[in-house]
Amino acid sequence: MRRTFMSVVGTAAVMLACTSWASAQDFQWRGALSNGQAIEIKGVNGSVHASLSQTGQVEVTASKTARRSNPAEVRIEAVPHAGGVTICAVYPSPAGREPNTCEPGSGGRSSTRDNDTVVQFEVRVPPGVGFIGRTVNGDVEADSLQSDSHANTVNGSVKVSTTGLAMANTVNGSVTATMGRADWEQGASFKTVNGGITLMLPSAFDVNLRADTVNGTVTSDFPITMTGTISPRHLQGTVGAGGRDLTLSTVNGSIKLLRAQ
Secondary structure: OOOOOHHHHHHHHHHHHEEEEOOEEEEEEEEOOOOOOOEEEOOOOEEEEEEEEOOOEEEEEOOOOOOOOOOHHOOEEEEEEEEEEEEEEEEOOOOOOOOOOOOOOOEEOOOOOOOEEEEEEEEEEEEOOOEEEEEEEEOEEEEEEEOOEEOOOEEEEEEEEEOOOOEOOOEEEOOOEEEOOOOOOOOOOEEOOOOOEEEOOOOOOEEEEEEEEOOOOOOOOOOEOOOOOOEEOOOEOOOOOOOOOEEEEEOOEEEEEEEOO
16 A cells, blocks of 8 residues: 655644544544555454545544443544554453554554453545455454555454455454455465455456355356366466465355456
């Protein structure tokens, strides 16, 4: 994803001006990001849902609920940085552990114990602004976006629809992705363990493809020049001219490569 750098000071000013609390349990953030920057959501318990913004600004709402725990103990933190803004659900740290923190990408800590607070994120994403959605227990869904989109969870399904690039992974759940481009600079992987993988891809693209399942089948709308052994559960070859790698992997589920209509 191409990134346009914006000063952290300027982004921080936008954050301070636009962040507000709707109530003791609700969080709202609104601000402008440049094309190539991204809004990143990092949850723990709860779903993340993104859709196209109609205002030209990023809009984020987080709603907290719990049965036993105190939702007010889970804070929602927004962190501006050169690549955009990261917004996290920060849970109380377990006793004896280092404090949980909100940081972009793979940084930060998010350990929790005996806290049943669920945080549901709703995100509006303008065209050209990337979306990154991460959670642990919950679905991640991005509908009709116009930018590169990454979605990851552990226990939940992932569904992404965008005119840009898409990447999606989970462990317990299905992966469904519809994308307008398939020219990932570093290649791409779509993986789960318990669930199927369905990709809706452009009519023409070039990849070195490897698709594997244990309990399921692999099917493709695209002609594939096969290499190695051919089986209903394993497929390896090139689509188009080959080049970048596309890896698809599940254990319990089928893999489908579909051509966009």
